[in-house]
Amino acid sequence: MTADNTLNRFAGVPWEPGAAKSDPVLVVDGVRRAFGGLVAVDVDHLEVQRGAITALIGPNGAGKTTFFNLLTNFDTPDAGTRRFEGQELSRVPAHRVASLGMVRTFQLTKSLSKMSVIDNMLLGATHQRGESLRRSLLPFTWRGQEAANTARADELLERFKLSHMRNEYAGTLSGGQRKLLEMARALMVEPTMVMLDEPMAGVNPALKQSLLDHVKGLRDLGMTVLFVEHDMDMVQEISDWVVVMAEGRIIAEGPPSSIGENQAVVDAYLGAHHDAPLDLGEDR
Amino acid sequence: MDWGAILENTIRGLIGEQFIYFALAAIGLNIHFGFTGLLNFGQAVFMAAGAYGLSMAVATLGLNFWLGLVLGIIVFPLILALIMGVPTLRLRSDYLAIVTIAASEMFRIIARSPSLDRWTGSSDGLTGFANTFYELSPFDRSQRYFFGIFIGNQMWVVLVGWVAVVLVSVGVWAVLRSPWGRVLRAIREDEDAARSLGKNAYWFKMQALILGGVIGALGGMLRAIGTQSAQPQNFITDVTFFAWVALILGGVAKVGGPILGAAILYGILSFTDILLRQMVEAGIISTSVMDGTQVGQVRFMLIGLGLVLLAAFRPQGILGSKEEMALDDR
Amino acid sequence: MLSSSMFHRGLRLLLLAAAAIVGTLGASATIASAQSDDEAIVKGTITDTDDDGARVGVAGVVISALDAEGTEFGRSTTDGDGNWSIGLSAGTYQILVDVDSLPEGVSLRNPDKNPAEVRLIEGDEKSTLFPLGEALVESAGGVRVIQLAVDGLKVGLIIAMCAIGLSLIYGTTGLTNFAHGEAVTFGAMAAYVFHVVGVFGFRMPLIPATVITVVICGASGGLFNRLVWAKMRRRGASLIAALVMSIGFSILFRYVMLFQFGGRAGFYDDFRLQTKWDFGVFSIAPKDIVLMVLSIVVLVGVASALQFTRMGKAMRAVSDNRDLAESSGIDVERVISSVWIAGSALAGLGGVFLAVTESISWDMGFRVLLLMFAGVTLGGLGTAYGALFGSIIVGLFIQLSTLVIPTDMKNVGALIMLVLILLVRPQGLLGRRERIG
Numbered sequence A: 001m002t003a004d005n006t007l008n009r010f011a012g013v014p015w016e017p018g019a020a021k022s023d024p025v026l027v028v029d030g031v032r033r034a035f036g037g038l039v040a041v042d043v044d045h046l047e048v049q050r051g052a053i054t055a056l057i058g059p060n061g062a063g064k065t066t067f068f069n070l071l072t073n074f075d076t077p078d079a080g081t082r083r084f085e086g087q088e089l090s091r092v093p094a095h096r097v098a099s100l101g102m103v104r105t106f107q108l109t110k111s112l113s114k115m116s117v118i119d120n121m122l123l124g125a126t127h128q129r130g131e132s133l134r135r136s137l138l139p140f141t142w143r144g145q146e147a148a149n150t151a152r153a154d155e156l157l158e159r160f161k162l163s164h165m166r167n168e169y170a171g172t173l174s175g176g177q178r179k180l181l182e183m184a185r186a187l188m189v190e191p192t193m194v195m196l197d198e199p200m201a202g203v204n205p206a207l208k209q210s211l212l213d214h215v216k217g218l219r220d221l222g223m224t225v226l227f228v229e230h231d232m233d234m235v236q237e238i239s240d241w242v243v244v245m246a247e248g249r250i251i252a253e254g255p256p257s258s259i260g261e262n263q264a265v266v267d268a269y270l271g272a273h274h275d276a277p278l279d280l281g282e283d284r
Numbered sequence B: 001m002d003w004g005a006i007l008e009n010t011i012r013g014l015i016g017e018q019f020i021y022f023a024l025a026a027i028g029l030n031i032h033f034g035f036t037g038l039l040n041f042g043q044a045v046f047m048a049a050g051a052y053g054l055s056m057a058v059a060t061l062g063l064n065f066w067l068g069l070v071l072g073i074i075v076f077p078l079i080l081a082l083i084m085g086v087p088t089l090r091l092r093s094d095y096l097a098i099v100t101i102a103a104s105e106m107f108r109i110i111a112r113s114p115s116l117d118r119w120t121g122s123s124d125g126l127t128g129f130a131n132t133f134y135e136l137s138p139f140d141r142s143q144r145y146f147f148g149i150f151i152g153n154q155m156w157v158v159l160v161g162w163v164a165v166v167l168v169s170v171g172v173w174a175v176l177r178s179p180w181g182r183v184l185r186a187i188r189e190d191e192d193a194a195r196s197l198g199k200n201a202y203w204f205k206m207q208a209l210i211l212g213g214v215i216g217a218l219g220g221m222l223r224a225i226g227t228q229s230a231q232p233q234n235f236i237t238d239v240t241f242f243a244w245v246a247l248i249l250g251g252v253a254k255v256g257g258p259i260l261g262a263a264i265l266y267g268i269l270s271f272t273d274i275l276l277r278q279m280v281e282a283g284i285i286s287t288s289v290m291d292g293t294q295v296g297q298v299r300f301m302l303i304g305l306g307l308v309l310l311a312a313f314r315p316q317g318i319l320g321s322k323e324e325m326a327l328d329d330r
Numbered sequence C: 001m002l003s004s005s006m007f008h009r010g011l012r013l014l015l016l017a018a019a020a021i022v023g024t025l026g027a028s029a030t031i032a033s034a035q036s037d038d039e040a041i042v043k044g045t046i047t048d049t050d051d052d053g054a055r056v057g058v059a060g061v062v063i064s065a066l067d068a069e070g071t072e073f074g075r076s077t078t079d080g081d082g083n084w085s086i087g088l089s090a091g092t093y094q095i096l097v098d099v100d101s102l103p104e105g106v107s108l109r110n111p112d113k114n115p116a117e118v119r120l121i122e123g124d125e126k127s128t129l130f131p132l133g134e135a136l137v138e139s140a141g142g143v144r145v146i147q148l149a150v151d152g153l154k155v156g157l158i159i160a161m162c163a164i165g166l167s168l169i170y171g172t173t174g175l176t177n178f179a180h181g182e183a184v185t186f187g188a189m190a191a192y193v194f195h196v197v198g199v200f201g202f203r204m205p206l207i208p209a210t211v212i213t214v215v216i217c218g219a220s221g222g223l224f225n226r227l228v229w230a231k232m233r234r235r236g237a238s239l240i241a242a243l244v245m246s247i248g249f250s251i252l253f254r255y256v257m258l259f260q261f262g263g264r265a266g267f268y269d270d271f272r273l274q275t276k277w278d279f280g281v282f283s284i285a286p287k288d289i290v291l292m293v294l295s296i297v298v299l300v301g302v303a304s305a306l307q308f309t310r311m312g313k314a315m316r317a318v319s320d321n322r323d324l325a326e327s328s329g330i331d332v333e334r335v336i337s338s339v340w341i342a343g344s345a346l347a348g349l350g351g352v353f354l355a356v357t358e359s360i361s362w363d364m365g366f367r368v369l370l371l372m373f374a375g376v377t378l379g380g381l382g383t384a385y386g387a388l389f390g391s392i393i394v395g396l397f398i399q400l401s402t403l404v405i406p407t408d409m410k411n412v413g414a415l416i417m418l419v420l421i422l423l424v425r426p427q428g429l430l431g432r433r434e435r436i437g
């Protein structure tokens, strides 16, 4: 499958908020969340295309992180429905959302400081036999699986340039390394959809490039990626589709090249009645 | 002053019955707090569950000793863990702390209430449930053993206790290095991270609460057997903190921590206790400063002070590493 | 409420006073520990009706406590108001009135209930009544539900006063302070020292003693914060380490008080036993009315201070969002210091009130602490108003629950309620869900 193929999936999709997709993996309807008087999220309708990379952008405080929390059930919406692969998520606890195949990372990294990097990775593996208290006392029932998981974890660590830190405490990693670890750990789950909250914040450009290639590779293997990012170069580079949020609402949707010219987006970022086109990095 | 008695008492503290009860309680707490991050301040109630499970089964209900064991080690702590865990384990850790302390207070009120005397024996507690245990003793009850420190029945309790401590520790060590233990540590570090990776944090915490509670109940049951009575006084709130001090002193999240901590703690307590008593008796401390009953209170002050100083200056305990503590990025 | 600058200017002076008091505590309070092995008390009032129908105490009646074999364990002679009390260790006793010591022409109304059996557990304080001939029976009277509601309101108001500090300290620092109960006990004990034991041989009435006590409690709260908690915060100690420390302090303080005062319950001399006013549907002692009114005044005062003064607003702002408050120029440490001072002063006052309506004992604060937790959790941890409402509901609940459960287990009802609240609405009535991610 090539990138062109993926682009074709968006053929005929109108460039407007709430546009219907040909094969949505996630469908959101009327999701609302208010903190006191402040309405942080108020999304009428959103569909996320399967097997594509979708970027979620918007000014600070637009409600992106809150929206992520609502999608993964780390927070409960005041109203609205979310369907992942046709399954309504209202009564699904957060950990079940992950085992359904939708895995998220956090904007403020949650690396498990007092565990080694490799243990962090191994935690991501699903259906571990040794995670049952009964079998934990019988190592021969889970040793084999553990070895296979370890091999896969080591491959990912290699990819994310973390192999040399394998046996160190995760708490000793730098900020950027923690971002990487968290992303690699999410991939250990083998999700059908990953949701990354600012995955590349603080990662050096050379490594960023290699990771972007990796993410594209994941897409080509059929994984759906939804990520929040402030760096417009990166958005331009890897996303197939861009969703723009401001003040809790979806104000625009379209392919990356279209977003810079969208008046609503320009207004949202720079304040209303700003005439100059917004430099969102498309010409680099 | 009788230095022989002082030495003997100190050794008893280091390896004797008290050490065993509290080592087990602290091992349970280590699973709760050390490995999972649960703030259980009601370990005494789990101990009481073991003690009363056995004694009520035998003395109140007239069941046999072995059924009593099952009730005390499995059924009672399980029910207790569910009652305390179901409402709180979804919430921030403080709530478990509050509910477990509240459970201790409830236990005190209920166990001492004269209106339930028929079941619990109220303040006097229950007796006469441990005969089967002592009938199995290979030791002669009129003999002294282990350099004359323990008489026959005590020796039997201490022996069984030590075997229990060793077996439980090995089991805990094995369980905690499995993937199950890895999930517990992840939950201790950051519950949301564990949940985002598909781990049912609530269920794992519940399992940990039950497992640690069962081990605590074993300690409490041995205490009831060793003293041949189940009394509310032996399981009041403050008893929990003896286990806490033992845990923090030895080293949190180290399998050997609670054992080392309980030994040192009871070594120190037994030593100061007998020393003070002898000093009061010998008139070195005048009764206007302290009388016999007040010596017991000094032990609690030491526990309180110990908790304060340990938490402030050496939260990693004797076996813990400073580096690991420094990773705490709260 | 005082402005914070006044708090701070006064602080140094108060600390000196506190140091002096702590010194005298050590010297003088051992008087009470002479009978430290008394674990429980049995007491009562023997009254007769005078010609106008008013109740008067009967002096000089001898009452003794015997065990089943007839061995005497204690004896008391009624004072001028007819009061008697015997300190005993836990156990079952026969309480016997020496009928020969009754005045001429007076007899027991129920001679077959003499002796009366009482069963005492540690910390108990039981009343045993021996109604006389024509005298009125001292009973709750009235409609039971209303009587209990009034008592519950009284208890609730006192819990609220104690709990505000707990909640605000949690809100501003994140510390669940288990030693807050000891601030309550400390208040009750300090007033006892000034009022009953005496300092340098000088004893004062309860009201000025209370005023001094409140000042000392505030000062020692501030000192406690400065010497311990501020340091811990500066070192970046984890909240869990701090919580464990507070438990250590709680045990330490509690047993120091036991050591000093003994296990026996104590009473203030003033307002000790008052004839209840009968309002038909319920009856209440005058002192309890005064306490309730005072509590309401204090609580309304605290609420309006939180609402309208600068420091009050700052406290709420810091509770709400510490970082935001800090970045908007609020001196957070100073606010926290004021919270400790005000919260401890209120807890001390609550302690005195509690001692006036009930009695003083070394672990009274710890028992109230659990009720405070119930109240604070019900209202929403960290919110000042939540603590207020929650505590009052808890107080009502404790008393009203005795309609269905035995009185000696009434606190169990409140603790069960705590568990139920957590199941249904863990953030409390006024609380809010937290931020994730």
Ligand SMILES: Nc1ncnc2c1ncn2[C@@H]1O[C@H](COP(=O)(O)OP(=O)(O)OP(=O)(O)O)[C@@H](O)[C@H]1O
Residues within 6 Å of the ligand: A035, A038, A040, A058, A059, A060, A061, A062, A063, A064, A065, A066, A067, A107, C433, C434, C435, C436
């Ligand atoms: N728990 C909460 N309580 C109160 N307000 C909240 C809470 N969580 C989020 N908010 C508010 O909701 C709004 C949206 O926040 P959110 O974190 O979702 O923004 P964001 O789009 O992720 O911003 P950024 O790009 O800076 O990460 C903000 O105004 C924030 O203050």
Ligand SMILES: [Mg+2]
Residues within 6 Å of the ligand: A064, A065, A066, A107
């Ligand atoms: Mg965000």
